Amino acid sequence: MNVLRFAASLGVCLLLGAGTAAACGEALPGTTRTIEGKGYVVVFKTMPDPIAVGEHFALDFAVCPRAQGEAPRSVRVDANMPEHRHGMNYRPVVTARSAGSYRADGLMFHMPGRWDLVFDVVGGGGTERLTGTMRVE
Amino acid sequence: MRRLAPALVALLAFGAGAQTAGVLPFSAAEVARIVAHGPWPPPPRKDPSNRVSGNAAAIAFGATLFGDPRLSVDRTIACATCHRADRALADGLPRAQGLAVVDRNTPTIADAHLQRWFGWDGAGDSLWAQSLRPIVDPREMGSNLAHIAATVRGNADLLHSYRDAFGAPPPADDEAVAVDVAKALAAFQETLSTGRTPFDDFRDALARGDHAAAARYPLAAQRGLALFVGRGQCNVCHIGPRFSNGEFHDIGIPFFAGPGRVDAGRFEGIRRLTASRYNLLGPFNDDPTRGTAIGTRHVASEHRNFGEFRVPSLRNVARTAPYMHSGSLATLRDVVRHYSEIDEDRLHADGERILKPLRLSAAESDDLVAFLESLAAGGP
Numbered sequence: 001m002n003v004l005r006f007a008a009s010l011g012v013c014l015l016l017g018a019g020t021a022a023a024c025g026e027a028l029p030g031t032t033r034t035i036e037g038k039g040y041v042v043v044f045k046t047m048p049d050p051i052a053v054g055e056h057f058a059l060d061f062a063v064c065p066r067a068q069g070e071a072p073r074s075v076r077v078d079a080n081m082p083e084h085r086h087g088m089n090y091r092p093v094v095t096a097r098s099a100g101s102y103r104a105d106g107l108m109f110h111m112p113g114r115w116d117l118v119f120d121v122v123g124g125g126g127t128e129r130l131t132g133t134m135r136v137e
Numbered sequence: 138m139r140r141l142a143p144a145l146v147a148l149l150a151f152g153a154g155a156q157t158a159g160v161l162p163f164s165a166a167e168v169a170r171i172v173a174h175g176p177w178p179p180p181p182r183k184d185p186s187n188r189v190s191g192n193a194a195a196i197a198f199g200a201t202l203f204g205d206p207r208l209s210v211d212r213t214i215a216c217a218t219c220h221r222a223d224r225a226l227a228d229g230l231p232r233a234q235g236l237a238v239v240d241r242n243t244p245t246i247a248d249a250h251l252q253r254w255f256g257w258d259g260a261g262d263s264l265w266a267q268s269l270r271p272i273v274d275p276r277e278m279g280s281n282l283a284h285i286a287a288t289v290r291g292n293a294d295l296l297h298s299y300r301d302a303f304g305a306p307p308p309a310d311d312e313a314v315a316v317d318v319a320k321a322l323a324a325f326q327e328t329l330s331t332g333r334t335p336f337d338d339f340r341d342a343l344a345r346g347d348h349a350a351a352a353r354y355p356l357a358a359q360r361g362l363a364l365f366v367g368r369g370q371c372n373v374c375h376i377g378p379r380f381s382n383g384e385f386h387d388i389g390i391p392f393f394a395g396p397g398r399v400d401a402g403r404f405e406g407i408r409r410l411t412a413s414r415y416n417l418l419g420p421f422n423d424d425p426t427r428g429t430a431i432g433t434r435h436v437a438s439e440h441r442n443f444g445e446f447r448v449p450s451l452r453n454v455a456r457t458a459p460y461m462h463s464g465s466l467a468t469l470r471d472v473v474r475h476y477s478e479i480d481e482d483r484l485h486a487d488g489e490r491i492l493k494p495l496r497l498s499a500a501e502s503d504d505l506v507a508f509l510e511s512l513a514a515g516g517p
Binding site: 053054056083084085086087088089090091092093105106108110111112113137 | 173374384431434435439
C-alpha cells in the first residue's frame with residue numbers, strides 16, 4: 001500500500017530551460033522528482049520515501065526560477081484527489097530553510113490512489129501553480 | 138519498491154490470475170491489496186506521550202481502574218460497564234448507556250492503541266486523553282477531576298497501585314492525578330489486542346505462496362474479499378492491517394441525534410480537540426519532542442467534516458454489532474445492504490465522490506458477509 005509512483009502532470013510539463021532542473025535541488029539527497037513550470041522548477045523528495053497511505057510525511061524541496069527570473073517570495077503546498085474531489089485532512093506548513101530551499105511538514109495521503117501535489121509559488125509576476133501527480137497504493 | 142516484495146513473491150508463486158485449486162484467481166493488483174492488510178499482529182510499540190505506557194505496574198493499575206465503578210460520580214458505572222469483555226469490548230447496544238443514554242454507539246476498544254484519533258469524532262488525539270473523557274462526561278460516568286483524585290487518595294488499594302505505577306504518591310493537584318489515572322487506563326488498554334484470524338492465515342499464505350494453506354480459507358470469504366478489494370473499493374478507506382485509514386468520512390448515515398439535534402461528527406470533534414488542554418500540544422504530553430502531535434498540529438477543519446465519522450477497524454467486526462456511529466444498523470447484512478443501496482442524495486455535496494451503490498446480488502452480499510466474519514479471531 002505504500003509504493004509511490006510519480007509522474008509530472010502533463011498540464012505543467014514544459015520543455016526544460018537549459019540546465020535549470022538539473023541544477024535545482026542539487027543539495028537534496030537521494031531520489032528526487034521534478035515539476036517544471038513556466039517560471040519556476042520545483043524539485044522535491046518525500047520524507048520518508050516511499051510514503052505510506054495514512055501516514056504523515058514531509059517534503060524537502062527546492063524552488064528555482066527559470067533563466068533570470070525572480071526568486072520566489074513564498075511557497076504554499078497542498079494536495080488533492082481529483083477523482084474523489086477532496087483534499088487532505090491536514091494543512092501543511094512550509095518553512096524556508098535557505099535560499100530557494102524549503103520543507104513542508106504535516107502532509108498525509110489518507111486514501112490510496114492518485115493525488116495531485118500542488119505548489120503555489122508566489123513571485124514578482126504573481127502566483128504560479130505547479131502540479132505533480134503521485135500515486136500511493 | 139522494497140515494501141512491494143511480499144506481494145511480488147505471492148504473484149510469482151501463484152501466477153497472477155491463475156486458477157489454483159481452492160484459491161480464486163486473484164489478479165496481481167488484488168494480491169497486492171490483500172497482502173497490504175497484514176501482517177498481523179503489528180509489533181508492539183509504546184506511546185511516547187504516556188510515561189507509563191508499557192509499564193507493568195501501570196497496566197495492572199489500569200486494569201483495576203477499568204473495572205472500578207468508584208471512579209463514577211455515583212459509584213455505579215465503570216469503563217467495563219460499556220466496554221464489556223463478553224461483547225468484544227463494546228456493549229451490544231445501539232447507543233451507549235451510562236448515567237444516561239448518549240448519542241453514539243459504544244465502539245470496541247480492542248486495538249484502540251493503534252488509532253491516531255479516538256472517539257467517533259476524533260476529539261481525542263491520545264488513548265489517555267480519550268480515557269478521561271467518558272469519566273467526566275455527565276451522561277457517562279458523571280465524575281470530575283476532584284472526585285477522581287479523591288478516589289485514588291482515599292482508597293488504600295488505589296493509592297498503593299498509584300505509587301507502584303508512577304513511583305511516587307499522588308500529587309496535590311487533582312488534575313494531574315486524574316490525567317495519571319487516564320494514563321494508567323491507557324496503559325492497560327494498550328494490551329487489548331485482537332488475535333489472528335482466518336483472513337490473516339490466508340493473507341500470509343498468499344504472501345509466501347503456500348497453496349495448501351491458502352485453500353483452507355473458505356471460497357465464500359475469498360469471493361467476498363475479492364469484492365472488498367475490487368468492485369466494492371471498500372479497502373480505499375478500510376485499508377492496512379487494521380482495515381482502517383484512521384480518518385473520517387461521510388457515508389450517508391443520518392446524523393440526527395434526536396429531535397432538533399444533529400451530531401456534527403468530525404466538525405465538532407476538531408473544535409473540541411483543538412480547544413482541549415489534554416490534547417498532545419498541551420501540558421500533559423509526556424513527550425517533550427511533541428513528535429506524536431503532528432496530526433493535532435496540522436489538522437484542518439473543513440465544511441465537509443460535518444457529519445463525518447471515524448472509519449472503524451473491521452477486525453472482530455462480526456462481534457461488535459450494532460454498527461455505525463449511531464448504532465443504527467443492527468447486523469453486518471444491514472451494513473452490506475447500506476453500501477449496496479447507498480443513497481447518494483444523503484452524501485455531502487463536497488464530500489467523497491467514489492461512493493456509489495454497489496447493487497450487490499444476494500449471493501455477493503452473502504460472500505461479503507462471509508469475508509467480514511472471517512476477520513474475527515476464531516471465525517468465521
